[in-house]
Amino acid sequence: MxxxxxxxxxxxxxxxxxxxxxxxxxxxxxxxxxxxxxxxAVSIDTRPPYVTYAILGINIIVYLLMNLFGLLFFLNQSQQLLIFGAKENTLIAYGQYWRLFTAMFLHIGIFHLFFNSYALYVYGPVVERLFGKVKFAAVYIISGLTGSLLSYMFSPNPAAGASGAIFGLMGALLYFRQRKRDIFYRIFGTQLIMIIAFNLFFGFVNAGIDNWGHIGGLIGGFLVGNAVGLYKEPVLEGRKILIWLLIVLIFALGLWYGHEKYVYKVKPYIPRSRDVIEADILESGFALKPDKWTVTGHLRLDSQSFNLV
Structure with a gap:
């Protein structure tokens, strides 16, 4: 040099x-x-990782509010998660698409919150410095959404958690590996690859973990990393446009697939208004046992546990 x-x-x-x-x-x-x-060499954002700290704070505040709400209104954990916006496929299929977003800020118990918070504390500042604050926020949020989307498409169980977004941070680091391989291996060696592989394997062999959320987040983080580039890294306009179009196409196909899968899955299909369907599901939620889920009426889901994401 x-x-x-x-x-x-x-x-x-x-x-x-x-x-x-x-x-x-x-x-x-x-x-x-x-x-x-x-x-x-690589340019980084040397400011403190305020976005990471803000997300950590939001996750903790939402968890405390959810539990306080449950104590005040005598709600079990499943009811709390349902009301605060956990991923529930039938409700999403009938128009509550915001659950794809809110699910990434909910956690199923203190240990779930602790482990996801620790992972965010470890990887968040690194990714935020490598990509800058705005790009980091885009990586985190869109990865959480793609994680929720794949879970919605392929996992029948209700789910909540930040792991899809955290896997998205790892996906963004894989883009960093693609662009700055020498520096990547000086920082992480092969450990990050091993962590990703181990967690995906662990998710496949444990029924209570929503591995589709992890896979979706990992893919989303890698795609968004390619679309936005590293901090101060110029990105070719053509490539950027193509990747954003691909992301939009993935969401459009995913929402269409979920609608076809969950709205018309009961035969014979009885046309009913969205409000009636949502009322049935919300009302039945108050009869649930902790950590169990049963939807009554014309649409029915098997009794099942919430999945950790």
Whole structure:
């Protein structure tokens, strides 16, 4: 790395989960083998990770409010989750699409909240510095939505949790690996790949985990990472437009598929208004046992547990 580059750009560093890489570190480690190339350095957002902290705060506040609401109105956990916006396929199919968004801020018990909060605390600041605040927010929210969408499409169980969005952060880091492979392996080695593989395997062998939410979040994070690029990284307009169109197409097809799957799944189909269907489901929720779900009336879901996302 030339002295002129150092004078023009100053000292840049990237703070990761495991170590700090500085410009001189890049020079010392790579200078003997490589001439300077842009892929051997990265610009980061050096401001504190306020967006990560805000999301952590929102998750904790929502959890406390949900439990306080349950205590005041004598509601069990399933009822609390239903009212606060957990993913429930039939309600979504009948128009409550906002549940795809709200489900990512709900948690099923204190341990679920703790582990997701810890994962967000570990990976959130890294991704926020690599992508910047606005791009980080886009990665997190859209990954949470794609996680909820795949869960809606392929998992019959109600679900809640932030893991889809957190897997989206890992998906964004895979984009970082694609763009800055040398720096990626200096920060993470192979550990991040192993963590992703282990968690996906663990999700497949445990029935109470919504692995479709994880897979959807991972895909969403990688796609959004490609669409927005790293912090101060220019993204080709053509590529950006194509990726955003792909994301929109995925959501359109997913919502159509879910509507076809859940609205017309009972034969013979009896046409009923959306308000009547929603009232049946909401009313039946108050007769549920903790952690169980049964929908009565013309539409019926088997008794099942909430899935952790």
């Amino acid at each position: 030339s002295d002129n580059w150092q004078n023009d750009h100053g000292k840049e560093y990237i703070e990761g989960e495991y170590e700090v890489i500085e410009e001189r570190d890049l020079h010392d480690n790579y200078g003997r083998h490589y001439s300077y190339r842009p892929e051997h």
